[in-house]
Amino acid sequence: MSQHLPALPVIVPLLSALLITMLGWFKPRLSFPIALAALTVALLSAVGLMGRVLSSGAAAYGMGGWNPPWGIAYHVDHLNALVLIAVLAAALVGLIATRKCVKEEFAERIVPFYTLFVLFVTGLAGILLTGDAFNLYVLLEVASLTGYALIGIGEKRAPLAGLNYILMGTIGASFYLLGIGYLYLMTGTLNMADLAQRLPAVYDSHVVALAFFICLTGLFVKMAFFPLHGWLPNAYSHAPSAASILIAPLTTKVMIYVMIRLTLTVFTPDYAFDILDIGNAIVWLAVIAIVMGSALALAQNRLKHILSYIVVAEVGYMVGGFWLGNRAGMTGSILHIVNDAAMTLCVFLAAGALLTRIREDRLAGLQGMFRKMPLSMAALAAGGLSIIGVPPTCGFFSKWYLISGGIEAGHYGFVAALLFSSLVNVVLFFRIFEIAYFEPLGQGHGHHRNDPSPMAEAPTSMLAPLVVVAVLLVVLGLYSGNLVSAIIQYAIPAQII
Amino acid sequence: MNEWIAFLAGKFNYWGFIVLMMIGIYAIIAKKNLIKKIIGMNIFQTAIILFYVSTAAKRDAGIPIITHGHGMSGHSARAVDYINPLPHVLMLTAIVVSVATLGVALTLAVKVYRQYGSLEEDEIADSIRARAGGDQ
């Protein structure tokens, strides 16, 4: 059984999707427990995988007993085991937290919602584990298609936002597919390990460079890297809050993982950083992404829009940090994948909690929320501080590595962009806090003692996970040293210093 | 001149799929009608499928089914006699994906149409603006 551990995070959610559809026909109430059980098993096996990687190193697994080149190999190493745990944990917490939300928002459509969601997780887990470039494309589309549907399932502007997401997302995925096609032409294989072995012989070919650029462009679309971010803000902010809570922390992070995997494992750092030497150019693109993402966030007046643009800026952090090409930058980038998943989950969950009590997420409607929903706002504040980068929350430490990577590489533009974005985040979040802290006019003014506090918190099923995530931000921060020394440093090739 | 013709003709399959791709992208970006955009998306995907399939082709090769059955082990199958089957297999998956994408896209288009009574982007934008104005 234990040798099949790498398959479980993919197979279990996949089968559970089937189970939910079948049993849900008779008993829709069963869909949540099944999804919960599936994700729990998946998360536990991911933790088991991590344990195994830590004790005996990276390992390959032939899916269905077929070994490469005939079968599809799954690879588990420090990098993807870590991201897998982060993704599955975020999905699990999101699942628990959105239970009430889903019940209210999708009364009739619980079964399809949970089916789509477990399939979405299946896709993401598959992307993380697979060692085959084409299999990655298929799983990418599994995750994307379910993602489109989860977003489009909502009301109001959600379908339109979902449709735009499909158009952009399909272009992105197709570009990736095209790039893989070129690689196949040049090497005759799609297995990542084989590709890495055969590519050096043809490094000087323009086709390989073209394949690399096309793949990268496709991934940039998928991860919403400015200026290819157009689909993200509307998709995330018009999606039903359950969907945005579940999707926002995961998709972009997994895409960044794919970029890292492709660059480090398939093309190798030699090729990407030395032969092509495009690191500097991409970091400058990241600088633009960070600055523009932050600036656009400033222009928004709805909570979820602001959070969405912050996601765009954060993508710039991770892309830029990775392409600095030194150990500190990459450490920061990988650490930020984990941290940003937690942070994004926290703020979107908090926004979802607020939206259970207020109908609209216009900032002006948030007045007095610190008194009405103190815990949700406190969690939003924790998430905000982490995004700003205040110690000891986790956001500070990844930013620390990113900045020191920038200084080490002499890329002061990137350092400046990070600081600028931190400052903008201060403004953004304090604008929110200020509105929520001050009372609506006519109430609570003057000197009252013993305010009558009509507290109206979100349901406990949502609040408890939210508080857990908020606390986790600090715990992750405090243990980021261990995270880096035990896991992340092995995820980066030794040649990178 | 002849070199150019040879260059164009020698890689005609690539030119074909590049043209198709560009048509697809153009439709996605420039067309205002949502259905036309979706069609563009599909053309785009099909172009890539064609590209893959065309790479499998070999001159004077047949379909990849071993013609002599079991027991006739006198001569082994030679790869040059068969076109490469792998891209076809991969594209089967890609076709499924593109059909599914098309399905989801059309579903959402229907939803959009029910909501706004239109599939033209600018008309939808107008009615969104009108509703936002109505809210205030």
Next chain:
Amino acid sequence: MDLIVSLKPLFAVLISILVVPMIIWSGNRPNLREAWTFAAAGIKFLIVASMVPAVLGGATLEWTMVQVLPGAAIAFRVDAFGLLFALVSSFLWIVTSAYSIGYMRGLDEHGQTRYYCFFALSLSATVGVAFSANLLTLYLFYEMLSFATYPLVTHHQDMESRSSGRKYILYIVGSSIGLALPAMVYVYGVSGTLDFATQGIMPSSVPPAVLMALVLMFLFGFAKAGVMPFHSWLPAAMVAPTPVSALLHAVAVVKVGAFCIFRVLTGVMGADLLTGIGLGTVVCYIAAFTIIVSSLIALSQDGLKRRLAFSTIGQLSYIVLGAALLTPQGLTGGMLHIAMHAFGKITLFFCAGAIFVATGVKNISDMTGIGKRMPITMTAFFIGSLSVIGLPPCGGFISKWFLALGTLEARQYVMLVVILTSSLLNAAYFLPIVYRAFFCTAEESKFDNRMGEAPIWCLIPLKLTAFISILLFLFPQPFLDLAKLAVVQILGSK
């Protein structure tokens, strides 16, 4: 020097975080709630005080919490300088808590539970800064203090406090993220560590121009120290309730800023390094500029708290000046000034608050003749003024004495002139208040002769701090010994 691994510093920091749930839980029973605050404040002070014998014996107490970056942990280390600061702030928390009761209940303020919660958090952060073993921990608590004080500054939740809150956050957080953070990362990059060490951690390979930039980034990045031009948040923060202004914006917050600069100059850069390239002098002149200009501005302020705020800005730069002199006497003076000025200035703020509670008056021009109405308060005000001006028989004299000696030692005669001029200016903006409070004709007086002091909870703390201000002149030993020991620890045994 002995190293003792001890949990005491951790407890001293945590105790006031742990009390927060208690305060919230008993939010509807004010007496119980304030009892929690007192309990935490008392325990905190006792823990801090219990470390004095060990530290005076030459030991340092250490506790490493968690290694967050290679070469930089979240760790506490209690040395003489940190202990001095923690001692001052944790003692004054007890006094201020008593004062808060009088002030907040006297004015029937809203949101008192929130107020006490964030006050406790602020104190945790302050002691955390004092006990930081490295720059990272220091920064952590520095930022924690910035955010914990925001709800206190904006306590009134009206338009004025909103705009002041904005200014507060923008200056303090903006400068720390924009300037101090990159400087810190740079230091980490070149030296591989952030631990404070005798004579600093900077490798000799760093060129002077970079050092210059780093020093300036830290100097302005820790904007809580109010070095001009990053000072204007402090007068704005005066919209806060007076106990907040008293403890946080005369002692805890602002001195955290000065403390940070002190630590950076001595523990990160190193005294010898800075003296070697004359960077101390640059900082001296920046501090001197702030001292003189802020005193001049203070002269023109009519709001009592605003005048006190500008006075604080000037006095903070004394501490920075003391650090920048980089001589034993100068450093001693700078450290002593943290304690001496704290007691003097908190007395003045307590008086301002007491006047406001008793009469509702905020402006100096309306205080003519108030001495007859509130003789105890105004006497305390007089003592506080003397201490801040630096006249015997008050503690402020001692710290200024050492600062003056320090200028001679460093041969910075200009600075001596600055200190003397500033003392004159201090006298010029404080003494008229006292004079007009007591000596005025019956027509000029804005108050009748009926005595009417503030509530007893306000009165006792201000009497106490005024008394201690005098006491510190007579018995400066505890702080003086700590400061002298700290100088040895900072400069190494020369």
